[in-house]
Amino acid sequence: MVYYEIHDTIEQAIIREKQIKDLNRDDKLKLVVIMNPDFGDLYNQILDAPLRVYQNDE
Secondary structure, three states: OOOOOOOOOOHHHHHHHHHHHOOHHHHHHHHHHHHOOOOOOOOHHHOOOOOOOOOOOO
Protein backbone atom coordinates (compact mmCIF):
# COMPACT_ATOMS: atom_id res chain seq x y z
CA MET A 1 0.00 0.00 0.00
CA VAL A 2 1.42 3.37 -0.96
CA TYR A 3 -1.38 5.75 0.11
CA TYR A 4 -4.02 5.98 2.81
CA GLU A 5 -6.08 8.52 4.71
CA ILE A 6 -7.58 8.38 8.18
CA HIS A 7 -11.03 9.82 8.82
CA ASP A 8 -13.03 10.35 12.00
CA THR A 9 -16.18 8.67 10.72
CA ILE A 10 -17.05 5.98 8.23
CA GLU A 11 -19.27 8.49 6.45
CA GLN A 12 -16.32 10.83 5.88
CA ALA A 13 -14.20 7.94 4.65
CA ILE A 14 -16.86 6.84 2.15
CA ILE A 15 -17.29 10.37 0.82
CA ARG A 16 -13.53 10.72 0.38
CA GLU A 17 -13.23 7.30 -1.25
CA LYS A 18 -15.83 8.32 -3.84
CA GLN A 19 -13.97 11.59 -4.46
CA ILE A 20 -10.70 9.74 -5.02
CA LYS A 21 -12.35 7.20 -7.32
CA ASP A 22 -13.55 10.09 -9.49
CA LEU A 23 -10.03 11.51 -9.88
CA ASN A 24 -8.04 10.82 -13.01
CA ARG A 25 -4.86 8.77 -12.84
CA ASP A 26 -2.54 11.81 -12.78
CA ASP A 27 -4.40 13.38 -9.85
CA LYS A 28 -4.28 10.10 -7.93
CA LEU A 29 -0.56 9.89 -8.58
CA LYS A 30 -0.12 13.42 -7.21
CA LEU A 31 -1.83 12.36 -3.96
CA VAL A 32 0.62 9.48 -3.56
CA VAL A 33 3.67 11.60 -4.38
CA ILE A 34 2.71 14.24 -1.78
CA MET A 35 2.32 11.66 1.00
CA ASN A 36 4.84 9.05 -0.09
CA PRO A 37 7.33 10.36 -2.69
CA ASP A 38 9.43 7.19 -2.54
CA PHE A 39 6.40 4.91 -3.04
CA GLY A 40 7.42 2.94 0.04
CA ASP A 41 5.15 0.27 1.46
CA LEU A 42 3.05 1.91 4.21
CA TYR A 43 1.53 -1.29 5.59
CA ASN A 44 3.60 -1.28 8.79
CA GLN A 45 2.93 2.43 9.32
CA ILE A 46 -0.79 1.69 9.20
CA LEU A 47 -0.37 -1.11 11.74
CA ASP A 48 1.44 1.28 14.09
CA ALA A 49 -1.26 3.96 13.81
CA PRO A 50 -3.62 4.25 16.78
CA LEU A 51 -6.87 2.38 16.31
CA ARG A 52 -9.90 4.62 15.84
CA VAL A 53 -13.04 3.03 17.15
CA TYR A 54 -16.27 4.00 15.39
CA GLN A 55 -19.02 4.84 17.84
CA ASN A 56 -22.60 5.04 16.72
CA ASP A 57 -24.25 7.76 18.83
CA GLU A 58 -27.79 6.62 18.03
